[in-house]
Amino acid sequence: MNRTVYASLITIVVLAASLPAWSQATWEGPTGVFLNPLALTQAQGKWQASAHYLNLQPVGSLTTLGLTYGGGNWEAGVTRANLAVGAPQDFAIDTLHAKYVVVPFKGEWPQIAIGGIARSTHGGDSTSDIYLAATKVFQTSTPIIASLTVRNTNADWSGLGGKDDTGRSTDLGGFLGFVVKPNLILGAEYYGQGDDPAWTDVVFRWTVSPNTFIDGGVAHISKDWNRQVAVALTHQW
Numbered sequence: 568m569n570r571t572v573y574a575s576l577i578t579i580v581v582l583a584a585s586l587p588a589w590s591q592a593t594w595e596g597p598t599g600v601f602l603n604p605l606a607l608t609q610a611q612g613k614w615q616a617s618a619h620y621l622n623l624q625p626v627g628s629l630t631t632l633g634l635t636y637g638g639g640n641w642e643a644g645v646t647r648a649n650l651a652v653g654a655p656q657d658f659a660i661d662t663l664h665a666k667y668v669v670v671p672f673k674g675e676w677p678q679i680a681i682g683g684i685a686r687s688t689h690g691g692d693s694t695s696d697i698y699l700a701a702t703k704v705f706q707t708s709t710p711i712i713a714s715l716t717v718r719n720t721n722a723d724w725s726g727l728g729g730k731d732d733t734g735r736s737t738d739l740g741g742f743l744g745f746v747v748k749p750n751l752i753l754g755a756e757y758y759g760q761g762d763d764p765a766w767t768d769v770v771f772r773w774t775v776s777p778n779t780f781i782d783g784g785v786a787h788i789s790k791d792w793n794r795q796v797a798v799a800l801t802h803q804w
Contacts, residue, residue, distance in 0.1 A: 591617070591772060591780050591782050591799060591801045592615060592617035592619075592633055592635060592644075592646075592799070592801055594619045594621065594629070594631050594646075594648065594797075594799075595631075595633075595646055595648070595662050595664060595684055595686075595725065596617070596631075596633040596635060596644045596645070596646035596662055596664045596684075597635075597642070597644075597664045597666055597682055597684070598615075598635070598642060598666070599700075599742075600714075600742045600744075600754065600756050600770060600772075600782070601619075601756060601768055601770055601782060601784060601786065601797055601799065602740065602756050602758040602766055602768065602786075603700070603714065603716045603740040603741065603742050603756055603758060604666065604680075604682055604698060604700050604716060605680075605700055605702045605714050605742065606668065606677065606678040606679050606680040606700040606701055606702040606714065607678065607680070607702060608637055608638070608639070608640060608641055608642040608666055608667075608668055608680065609635055609636065609637020609638075609642045609803070610637050610639065611637060611638060611639035612637065612638075613636070613637040613803050613804070614634065614635070614636055614637075614803065614804055615633075615634070615635045615636075615637070615644075615801060615802070615803045616632075616633070616634050616801070616802050616803075617631070617632070617633040617634075617635070617646075617799060617800070617801045617802075618630070618631065618632050618633075618799065618800050618801075619631040619633075619797065619798070619799045620797065620798050620799075621786065621795055621796075621797045622795055622796045622797070623652065623795055624795075626652045626653065627650070627651045627652035627653060627657075628651050628652075629648060629649070629650050629651075629727075630648070630649050630651070631646055631647065631648040631649070632646065632647050633645065633646035633647075633662075634646075635664075640667065640668040640671070641665070641666060641667045641668065642665070642666050643663075643664065643665040643666075644663075644664055644665075645661070645662065645663055645664075646661075646662040646664070647659060647660070647661055647662075648660040648662065650727060658688060658689050658690055658691060659688075659689045660686050660687070660688050660689070660726050660727075661686070661687045661689070662684060662685070662686050662687075662726075663684070663685045664682065664683065664684045664685075665682060665683055666680050666681070666682035666683075666700075667680060667681055667682070668680045669681055676703075677701040677702055677703035677713075678701070678702050678703070679699065679700070679701045680699075680700050681697075681698070681699050681700075682697075682698050682699075682700065683695065683696065683697050683698070684696040684698075686722065686726040688726060688729065691729050692729045692730035693730075694720070694721050694722035694723075694726045694729070694730050694731075695720070695721060695722070696718050696719065696720040696722065696725075697718070697719045697720075698716055698717060698718040698719070699716070699717045700714060700715070700716045700717075701714065701715050701716075702714040709745050709746065709747060710745070710746040711743070711744070711745055711746075712742070712743070712744040712745075712746065712752065712754070713741075713742070713743055713744075714741060714742040714743075715739070715740075715741050716739065716740035716741065717737065717738075717739060717740075718737065718738050718739075718740060718759075719735055719736070719737045720735060720736060720737075720738065720761075721734060721735045721736075723761075723763075724760060724763065724788075725760075731761065733761075733762075736761045738758075738759030738760065738761055739757075739759045740756070740757060740758045740759055741756065741757050742754055742755070742756050742757075743755055744772075749774075750773060750774040751771065751772070751773055751774070752771065752772040753769075753770070753771050753772075754769070754770055754771075754772075755767070755768065755769045755770070756768045756770065764789075764790065766786065766787070766788040767786065767787050768784045768785060768786035768787070768797070769784055769785055770782060770783065770784030770797075771783055771784065778802060778803045778804060779800075779801070779802050779803075780800075780801045780802075781798070781799070781800055781801075782797070782798065782799035782800075782801075783796075783797065783798050783799075784796075784797050785797070
C-alpha cells in the first residue's frame with residue numbers, strides 16, 4: 568500500500584472516530600469546546616442537550632442549559648445561561664445560535680463554517696456575534712485538532728458584561744487538541760476579549776458512550792477570581 572493511500576485511510580478512520588467526540592457544545596450552545604465554536608455541526612436529524620457549570624469563586628457561578636438540532640451541514644439551538652454572583656448582579660441570558668458549513672472537509676483543506684449568536688439579557692442589553700470557524704485534523708502519531716475562530720461582536724465579556732460601549736470589535740479565538748486515545752482528547756483554548764485580557768483554558772474531553780460526552784477543565788477569565796473549574800455534560804439522540 569503506498570503512502571498516499573495509507574494516509575488517506577488513516578484520515579478517514581481518525582475522522583470517523585473523532586467527530587462524535589468533538590460534538591460537545593460551548594457554554595453558549597454551538598458545537599465546539601468550552602469557549603470556541605468549531606467548524607462542525609450536529610448530524611442530520613440529531614438533537615443535542617448540554618449543561619455547563621463554571622465555578623467563579625470567590626464571587627459565584629455560571630450555569631447553562633442548551634438544546635441544539637442538527638441538519639447535517641447546519642445546526643441551530645437555544646441556551647439559557649444563569650449568572651449567580653450575588654444580588655442585584657444575578658441575571659439570565661437567553662441565547663439563539665445557528666451555524667452553516669460553507670466548506671466541508673476535503674483533502675488538505677479545513678472545514679469552514681459561518682455562524683451567529685444572538686443574546687437577550689434579562690434586564691439588560693441585547694448583544695450579538697458573527698463568527699467564522701476553520702477546523703482541521705493533522706495526521707501525526709498523536710492526531711492534532713486545530714481550529715481558528717474570527718469573531719465580530721458588540722458584547723462585553725461575551726454578554727456577561729452587557730453591550731460594549733465602544734461598539735463592535737473583531738477578536739480571534741482558537742483551540743489546539745490532541746487525540747491521545749479514541750475516547751480522550753486533551754487541549755487548550757484562547758478566546759480574545761477585545762481590550763480585556765483573553766480568556767484561556769486547558770480542557771479534556773471524554774467520550775463516555777457514542778452519545779454521551781463529558782468535558783472538564785480549568786479556565787482563567789479574570790485576574791480577580793480564582794482559577795475557574797468548569798465541567799460540561801452533553802447527550803445526543
